[in-house]
Amino acid sequence: MDLIIFNDGLYQLVPVTEKMLKDVVILQDLSCFDLCxxxxxxxxxxxxxxxxxxxxxxxxxxxxxIC
Known part of the structure; x- marks a missing residue:
């Protein structure tokens, strides 16, 4: 899964890392869009x-x- 970020006139794809998900507790199966x-x-x-x-x-x- 990648995040779409708009910065300085350019779109960038940023991969989701474990650091981004550090404080997220997932209790059930989530779709990619729910996680987004x-x-x-x-x-x-x-x-x-x-x-x-x-x-x-x-x-x-x-x-x-992008999932």
């Missing part, structure tokens, strides 16, 4: 005024996931 939603909530902040999800650790935007 969990990572989006963990790694981003929603900016309502411009309707985007900004990554917490950079100026890049979270677009979605």
């Amino acid at each position: 939603d969990i990572l989006r909530l963990k790694l981003t902040t929603y900016v309502e005024s411009i309707n985007i999800h900004m990554m917490n650790n950079s100026n890049s935007n979270f677009i979605g996931c």
